[in-house]
Amino acid sequence: MDDTTARSGARPRPRLTPASIATVVVGGLLFLSWFWMSLATLIAGISALPALGSGLLLLLPWLLVMQVVVRIERRRAVAVHGLQVILPPRRRSRRPGPVGWLQNRWFELGTGAFWRGTLHHHLALLVTGMFFLAFLLALWGAWTGWELAIAHGPLELGRLELSRAALGVIGSVSLVLAALMLALGALADRGLARGLISGSEDDLREQVAELAERRQGAVDAAAQERLRIERDLHDGVQPRLVNLAMTLGIAKSAIRTDPDRAERLVGEAHVEAKGVMTDLRQLARGIHPAVLTDRGLDAALSALAARSRVPVDLQVDLGSSTRPPLDPEREAVAYFVVAEALTNVAKHAEATQASVDVVRDAHVLRVRIEDDGLGGAEVRRDGLSTGLAGLTDRVRATGGVLEVSAAPEGGTVLAAAIPLSGRPDAARPDAARPVTARPGARPEHRPTTQETRR
The missing domain is CATH 3.30.565.10 (Histidine kinase-like ATPase, C-terminal domain)
Incomplete structure (x- = not known):
């Protein structure tokens, strides 16, 4: 799964969309279930570490799951909130197969981006869970107020008497509060994502350093190619051209005094010219083969x-x-x-x-x-x-x-x-x-x- 989701452009303004509102509802449901399971696994794993390291049986699967969760959170920050997620390039394993995969997982545990993402995930569930519970409470108040206003009429609370209109107002205000809780939960979730997983100036500096390294790689590759071409010309084509010129010069001087020798030398020069053309074609193929284009x-x-x-x-x-x-x-x-x-x-x-x-x-x-x-x-x-x-x-x-x-x-x-x-x-x-x-x-x-x- 690709977790580089950086985007260019100006910083987007806070926005409320159906997707961002839905994340509060989903986050609230996960807060009531997955949040507590994750915390319990983490605490139990850490507590069991002194027992001959048996807590690793819980911590290792939890860490692998968190790596997947962090990737999902980064994608959600881009897709739902339109944030820029800037990730510095991380160290990669040079070993193929399962060993390389496990080593990459280990390298990811040593990055600050992973731990910030893990912290963001749990804080986001906690915050959206609180706003979701407040939304449910306000929604219950709205339902109760309207039900009392329609089905039971005026309500007496001690010396206080609430008319149907007052109960209807309470229900309407509670409904507005419920909608406000969802909106505030979405904005709070966006703020957490922006602060914890959208990247920082340090990430940008590391990204610039990686781009500089790639540029240096291009420069080094071009220098190596130039040296190779110079070496091939100097060691291969140039001596043959010098030999061709000398053969033609000798043939020119002997064309009147010894025509047979001159004819033989011209024939040798013709063969040498074909050989030089072959060398040049090979050299050109090394620069950029025509068949590739x-x-x-x-x-x-x-x-x-x-x-x-x-x-x-x-x-x-x-x-x-x-x-x-x-x-x-x-x-x-x-x-x-x-x-x-x-x-x-x-x-x-x-x-x-x-x-x-x-x-x-x-x-x-x-x-x-x-x-x-x-x-x-x-x-x-x-x-x-x-x-x-x-x-x-x-x-x-x-x-x-x-x-x-x-x-x-x-x-x-x-x-x-x-x-x-x-x-x-x-x-x-x-x-x-x-x-x-x-x-x-x-x-x-x-x-x-x-x-x-x-």
Whole structure:
């Protein structure tokens, strides 16, 4: 469940809507039931901690339930009261599976936002419960006043005699008070949400720090890419161009004195020119492949899998054609994650099989590459092997997460979660669904919508 519900814009004015009024009624009913159950569980768990920690059997489920409740309260603050909920990015586990999920739950317990949300939940139930009870009392007074005025007529209270009109006025005033209790309860609930869960300047500062880190990741990724292009030009294309120029120069000087030699040198220069053109195409593909722009991510990944020296089992699920197309930046990031990973598998892993799984859901594009090689891949920033570091910076610039871990049966798993909505909390560190490697399988390609039409 995504709990980043921050909105931009000016601070909304207090408002009363049917939904905000209904929250007072629901809060009152929960106050009469769930509020006391929650407090009793908390108190019993804390009291039982000295008894060999047996209170944890109550506290742990209570804390897990509170994490869900806090998320619901944040969504309610946005949907019902129109508040801005600003949450600082929190620490995420780098471990996949159930262990990573449990570690994320533990990390959330260490955030002030969680405990403020828990306090807000109980205070909101207490406050709305009090206003709801006052509403019921006023409603009872209105009903009683009208019933006495209509059914019994004047009422004598000792020496005081209340006429039908006076009883009707008491009933009407009680009804107004009942409506006023609901309105005040809604405003009080909004005030509590604004004060406890809508965020603070500290949250904004932490969010700005996260955005600055993402920007630095983009800068680092661009610097790494520039260095790679310079290295490829200097070490690859430039020497071949120099050699081509020297060959043509020798052929030019020998064209009159030794035509046969000049013809042979021109032929060598022609072959060298073709080789340089191939190098330039490879370099351009490393900057941004043309197939990615022309035919989309599915076709570009199929081309990568077909060129790989290691057999690749490719699974691409980008959803139905009714979904909006992927952002070009995120397409490029996913492509280069797969390209760099397959390059590393071919060069260093000594693997016999690799699998690539790319899945798009509502908010995240998940990329998972797994091989059965030697393993031991890691993100290094020592200037010697910086390919994975560059990928990490690329993914981080989009607000996503890239993790490198050991595969269950040996080898390496590279998992990237790239948020499609630009919300960093949408990206979870766990990988996409695993692909069962089939030894000796050939690259599998499921055509895109564009290819099907063709």
